[in-house]
Amino acid sequence: MALGFCLGVALLLSVWSHGKCADVPEDKTGVYPITEQYGAECGYKVSVFPVPPLVTLQASYFSCHTDNKEDKMFMFNFNLIGTHEGEEVTYALNKTCSPSLPWSAREVICEVNYMEVNVQSDLACPMGTRKEDWNSTLKTAYASATSDWQVMFHQDEMPLTPVTLSEARNKGYVFDLTEGRLIFRSPYGQPESISTIVNNVPVELIHPTLFSRQSWVVLMIDLMAACSMHEGAYDGSYLRWEAPQAQYLLSGLNAMQVNAGLNGELWEQLIAEEKGYIVQTQGSTVNISIPYDAEGGFRKSIVTDRLYEFYVYDFYMNQLLVDQDNVHTRIYSHRVLTTPLLQSSIFTENRTVLEDEAFTVYLEVADDIELVSFNLNGKEVTGPFTNTSTSTIYEAAEPNDLHSYTLKVPFTDPVVKQQFSKQNSVLQFSLHLDYTLVVLPEGEPYHHTAYVEAVIMGISPPAFEAFCTETGISFKLDRQPFDYLWEICIGSEPLTPELANQLGYFMHRDDQKLLLDVPIFTYGFEYNDINLARFLGTFELLVWDHKMTEVHAAFAKTCPFPTNELIVCSTDGTLTVVADMSMAIPRGGVLAWTLKNETCGPKEVDGTKVLFSFRLNTCGTRIKLGKGNVVYENEILPVEKSISGNRLAVSRNETDKVTVQCMYHLAGLHRLFKVYRFESDQDGLGSIVHTVPPTSGPRDDMMASTTPQPTTTTVPTTTTVLGRRQSRILPALHPPARYIKVGGFMKNRSYSQNRGAEGNRQQEFLAQI
Structure with missing residues (x-):
C-alpha cells in the first residue's frame, strides 16, 4: 500500500543539497513555520536524506491544515517556501489522496516525531483497557461535576486528575473530531507519557481517557497509543527492528498480518521476504530484519581517518490485530533507521x-x-x-x-x-x-x-637470420609483437632509416619483417685472416634494452670475400695492405718488395700482388700533422734485379713505388709519436697511391721524356663519431683500388659512385627474401 494509510501522504521534493526549508504557507489562515514542536502537534514531519539530496514532507490525513471530505478524500494545498543560493523559491505542493484501505475501528500511528490514535466516533467501548483502570476512570468521571469534555492521563501509581481539553491543548496535545473519527495526537516525551521496557524492547506509551458526564450518563472513550522506540541493531548483514504487541494483546487480540517496506511502500510478508527481508513474530514481538543493501535505502559516504559509509532506511510497518469480537486495530510504524559507520x-x-x-x-x-x-x-x-x-x-x-x-x-x-x-x-x-x-x-x-x-x-629479444652475399652481409628479422622493447643498434647507435641511409646500408622495414643489406667496407665491419686470395669480413648487430642500459643479444655474421686491393688501418696502429704492384715493376724486373725500411718485407707475394702488415711506428713510416688529423705514410718499393737475376738495389724511382697512408683524427688518438704505443678510438682512413706516367707508350720512352705524376682526386668524405656526428670535406689521394678500408662512419668513393647499381642489388635482395 503506497502511502495510502492514515499516517498521511509523503510529498517528496528534491532540493539542492545546500537548500534550506523556510516557512510553509498552509491553507488560507496564514503562514505556519513547521518547527519540531508544531510539526509534532499538527501531524507533520520534515526529513532530510543525504543521498540523494532529498527533503520529505509527511502529513497525516488528519493534520491541522488538510481539507477533509467525509473521511474519504483529503486535499493538501501547500506552498513550500525555500531559499536557494540566497534567493527565495516557492514550490507548490498540491495532492489529493484517499485511503487505500477501509478504516479500522482503531488506528494507531507511531510516527517519527509523534503518536496518533483515531477511533470511530461512535465507539465508546473500552477496548484493551484493564478492568481496574476502567473502574478508576469511571469513578473519577462520576465525581466530575461538569458536562464539558475532559481527559484523564493514566500513569503508574499516579492519581487520575481530569483536565479540560483547553488545558490539554496548552500542554501540546491535540484532540479533533471529524464526521466519523475521533483523533488524539501527542508528541513524544510528554510528561504524561510512560517509558517502559516490553519484551526487552523500549516502548513509549500514552493512555488518555476522554469523558463527558451528561446527567446520569457518562460517555467515555479510551485512546491508548504505544510505540516501539527501538533504534535498530546492525548485525553485519541486516539491520533489525523490533516492536512488541503486548499493550494491545488483551481481551483475546491476536496478530493477523504484518506488512513492511521502505519509503512509504508496504509489501505483504511473502513479497517482503522475497526481497530479502526477514519477518518473524516471536511471542508478542515482531522482529523485522532489513538487508543492509536493500533496494530503496539511502547510502552515504563519509571521510574521517578512513573512508566509511552508512545506510539510512525510511522504514514503514503495518500490523493488523483483531479481537474476539472481530474489532480491528491497525498499527502503523514509521522509523528512520541508520546503520553505524561501516568501513567502506x-x-x-x-x-x-x-x-x-x-x-x-x-x-x-x-x-x-x-x-x-x-x-x-x-x-x-x-x-x-x-x-x-x-x-x-x-x-x-x-x-x-x-x-x-x-x-x-x-x-x-x-x-x-x-x-x-x-x-x-x-x-x-x-x-x-x-x-x-x-x-x-x-x-x-x-x-x-x-x-x-x-x-x-616466453619473451625473447629479436633474433636475426644472416647470410652472405657477393657484395656484403644481409640480415632478416621476422617482427614479433614485443620487439619495441628492444633497440637494434650498430654499436650503441640505434638503427634508424636515417642512419642506414647515412652509412650506405640498404634497409626495408614494415610490420612483418626487417631487412638489412650491409655492403662490404661500410662502417661496422671487422676484417680478419687477410691473405692474397681472400679475407673474412664480420658484421655485428646488437640488441639493447629500450633504455640503452644493457645488451641483451648480439648477432654477428662472418663471410669470406675475395681480396683485390685493400688497406686496413686498425685502432692498435697496424696497417695491413694488399696492393697490386703491376704498374710499379722496374725495367729490369723485380727480385723482391720492401717498405722504406728495407728490412720490412711482405707477408705474402703472388705475382704482382703483395701483402704487407706492419705497425705504424716501424718500417720507416713518416708522420704528417694536419689540421685535426695525423697521417702515417710509407711506400712499397721494388728491389730490382739484373738481367742475370742478381739483386741490384731498391728502386727509388717515382714510378716504381706505391704509397700507402693511414689518416687518424687527432681527437681520437691517445698516443701520437711513433716511438710510443699507438692507441686510437677508431680505425683510420687508408689510401693506396699509385704513381703512373701521364701518357702511354713504351716504358723506356716514358721514363726518358716525362716526369712521373701521382694520380690525385678530391673525395667528399663524411666522418661520423658515435654519439656525435660531423661532416667535413677532406682531401685524399685515391688509387684505382676496388676496396679501401675507412674508419669511423667514412664511406668510400666507389660506393658513392655506384649508388644506382647497389640500389638494383637491394631490389634483387628483397625479391629473394
Whole structure:
C-alpha cells in the first residue's frame, strides 16, 4: 500500500543539497513555520536524506491544515517556501489522496516525531483497557461535576486528575473530531507519557481517557497509543527492528498480518521476504530484519581517518490485530533507521587481457564519490578527463547506487614500468595507481591506491637470420609483437632509416619483417685472416634494452670475400695492405718488395700482388700533422734485379713505388709519436697511391721524356663519431683500388659512385627474401 494509510501522504521534493526549508504557507489562515514542536502537534514531519539530496514532507490525513471530505478524500494545498543560493523559491505542493484501505475501528500511528490514535466516533467501548483502570476512570468521571469534555492521563501509581481539553491543548496535545473519527495526537516525551521496557524492547506509551458526564450518563472513550522506540541493531548483514504487541494483546487480540517496506511502500510478508527481508513474530514481538543493501535505502559516504559509509532506511510497518469480537486495530510504524559507520570498501579489479597489450583497471565507487585525479607511476592526470592516444578512462553507472571508472593504459605508454628477465624469458609490466576521490557534496578528499601487473612468459629479444652475399652481409628479422622493447643498434647507435641511409646500408622495414643489406667496407665491419686470395669480413648487430642500459643479444655474421686491393688501418696502429704492384715493376724486373725500411718485407707475394702488415711506428713510416688529423705514410718499393737475376738495389724511382697512408683524427688518438704505443678510438682512413706516367707508350720512352705524376682526386668524405656526428670535406689521394678500408662512419668513393647499381642489388635482395 503506497502511502495510502492514515499516517498521511509523503510529498517528496528534491532540493539542492545546500537548500534550506523556510516557512510553509498552509491553507488560507496564514503562514505556519513547521518547527519540531508544531510539526509534532499538527501531524507533520520534515526529513532530510543525504543521498540523494532529498527533503520529505509527511502529513497525516488528519493534520491541522488538510481539507477533509467525509473521511474519504483529503486535499493538501501547500506552498513550500525555500531559499536557494540566497534567493527565495516557492514550490507548490498540491495532492489529493484517499485511503487505500477501509478504516479500522482503531488506528494507531507511531510516527517519527509523534503518536496518533483515531477511533470511530461512535465507539465508546473500552477496548484493551484493564478492568481496574476502567473502574478508576469511571469513578473519577462520576465525581466530575461538569458536562464539558475532559481527559484523564493514566500513569503508574499516579492519581487520575481530569483536565479540560483547553488545558490539554496548552500542554501540546491535540484532540479533533471529524464526521466519523475521533483523533488524539501527542508528541513524544510528554510528561504524561510512560517509558517502559516490553519484551526487552523500549516502548513509549500514552493512555488518555476522554469523558463527558451528561446527567446520569457518562460517555467515555479510551485512546491508548504505544510505540516501539527501538533504534535498530546492525548485525553485519541486516539491520533489525523490533516492536512488541503486548499493550494491545488483551481481551483475546491476536496478530493477523504484518506488512513492511521502505519509503512509504508496504509489501505483504511473502513479497517482503522475497526481497530479502526477514519477518518473524516471536511471542508478542515482531522482529523485522532489513538487508543492509536493500533496494530503496539511502547510502552515504563519509571521510574521517578512513573512508566509511552508512545506510539510512525510511522504514514503514503495518500490523493488523483483531479481537474476539472481530474489532480491528491497525498499527502503523514509521522509523528512520541508520546503520553505524561501516568501513567502506572501494572495489578495484585488474581486468587486463594480455592479447590487448594494455592494462584495463576497473574502479567501482558509491554514487556520492567522484574521481577527480589519478597518478600513474608518478604521472599526475587531473579531471576533466580527456582520452588521449595513450590512455583512456570511461565512467559508467552500476546497480545498487554505484558507478565505475574503467582505465586503459597501453603497455607501450612511457608511464608503464617494464622489466625483462633474461634468465627465464619473462616480461613484466607494472603500474602503481593512486586515485584521488572526493565525497560529495562535502568535497572531502580520499586517496585509494592500487597496484596491477601483467606477466608474459616466453619473451625473447629479436633474433636475426644472416647470410652472405657477393657484395656484403644481409640480415632478416621476422617482427614479433614485443620487439619495441628492444633497440637494434650498430654499436650503441640505434638503427634508424636515417642512419642506414647515412652509412650506405640498404634497409626495408614494415610490420612483418626487417631487412638489412650491409655492403662490404661500410662502417661496422671487422676484417680478419687477410691473405692474397681472400679475407673474412664480420658484421655485428646488437640488441639493447629500450633504455640503452644493457645488451641483451648480439648477432654477428662472418663471410669470406675475395681480396683485390685493400688497406686496413686498425685502432692498435697496424696497417695491413694488399696492393697490386703491376704498374710499379722496374725495367729490369723485380727480385723482391720492401717498405722504406728495407728490412720490412711482405707477408705474402703472388705475382704482382703483395701483402704487407706492419705497425705504424716501424718500417720507416713518416708522420704528417694536419689540421685535426695525423697521417702515417710509407711506400712499397721494388728491389730490382739484373738481367742475370742478381739483386741490384731498391728502386727509388717515382714510378716504381706505391704509397700507402693511414689518416687518424687527432681527437681520437691517445698516443701520437711513433716511438710510443699507438692507441686510437677508431680505425683510420687508408689510401693506396699509385704513381703512373701521364701518357702511354713504351716504358723506356716514358721514363726518358716525362716526369712521373701521382694520380690525385678530391673525395667528399663524411666522418661520423658515435654519439656525435660531423661532416667535413677532406682531401685524399685515391688509387684505382676496388676496396679501401675507412674508419669511423667514412664511406668510400666507389660506393658513392655506384649508388644506382647497389640500389638494383637491394631490389634483387628483397625479391629473394
